[in-house]
Amino acid sequence: MKNFLWVTLFLLGGSILAQDAEENLPVENLKANVVNAQSDMPLESVHVINLNKVIGTITDAEGEFNINASVNDTLYFTFLGFKPQKIRVTNDMFKFGGTKIALTELAYALEEVVVRPYELTGYLEIDVKNLPVNSAYQYSISGLNKSYEAGNKNPGAVTKVLGAIMNPADLLRNLFGKKPQQMRKLRQMKEDDNIRDLLASKFDRETLTQLLQLTKMDIEDILSNCNYSTSFIQTANDLQILDAISGCYEEYKVLNRR
Template sequence: MNNYISPTNLGMRYFTVFFLFIFTLSGFSQETSVKGTIINDNTLLPIWNANIVNTNKVRGAISDSKGNFEINADVNDILLISCLGFQSIEIKVTNDWIKSQNSRIKLTEKAYALEEIVIPPYTLTGYLEVDAKLIPERENYWYSIAGLTKRYEGGENSPNAFNRVMGSLFNPADALYNFFGKRPKELKKLREIRSDENLRNILQNKYDRQAIYLMFGINEKELLEILERCNYSEAFTKSANDLQVLDAINGCYEEYKILKKK
């Protein structure tokens, strides 16, 4: 019995094994995704322009005119689904969902109550010189640090800003630095937000901070503490959208790294 294998046949066998190995790796490296249709819980009509955020993968998607969407996701990932006028919901991705590749998701409309309008107690005379003295003027100050392009707001909008700036410089156990220094996964998410345009567009229109809380595993109190350490005013904290908040935190962390090195 002849067991001789020619170099040509041996080379073909090695090539086949190598090809199968590469094919297997490419199969494992492919990202999985889920599809779904978002509908109104009451009318059962599709909801377009709904926001879908994968808080684990830091990815975003928007439903089309038929309520359909597709987003990268693995089993156990949490999707935050929201839309203006509807209650936001959190959904965990399951094996069944990935296999079926479609799921109908119902959103419930919010019930709105009109808030009372409060008119400021200023009696104006119509004369500019007199009225200018009746309305109190807010004075705000800005503090800056040599070597950094960013300024810090003070005054009535942000009292004690100067003390917080100086405390940030000389406090070696700074809350922001310690927070991200001990949570590299969260820091990676913070940087990945720059690369997903869909997610950035979604966060630019969100003000509820839900996506921030889920993505970084923090609560409202911790977020306020981080923004305070970054010397952002209460006015900014209340008026900024979610994207502005995350960009502010990211810029703040980069500045703190520079200060720590110096």
């Protein structure tokens, strides 16, 4: 029993030391190039995100980028029409330079599709009257600076608002309490212009799942329990989703302190 205890303490201590050593790794400027895997041609405007440091950049006309990183950081590359890719930073990438990251084109088999959601005439005054209006009203709780989306898109919102008033901290603790490290990244993500620009152009939640280490289902559950309608969850871009999660998390922190 005593030997078992010593082994456990030894392994635990080694794990803590390894974690501290990883966190204290020096931050250096990493320079590399992104190319098309099929043609070896440089790719411009590829978004590069350091998932550990929560910072981003884009490649220039030569496919080159510079980003602060440490050994063992994970870089996430995303570009329209190409498969997203994750690369682990190694010592060799700093030591030798000239690293090439090759992205693979996505192959789509598309059939001709004619989409006619609404009968539009081309005249603005007439077409505006024919478009459906999203009547997703919002309810607010005084003092929380938070609105709850409702209307015919989210008929249970009133009940959820009342539940939030009665016990709001418990409602959100189950959502965020299990993911404190990921949630702390929200503010960093919102402050980086390159990450915001990327998220504003995306609707697939792929980058968000990588940054927050959450599944798409986790994201939907968070927004649903924060009283966002199904319409918003399905149609908002990734930046709007980020801001919604961030706002809900800030509310959770205020309520949790109370």
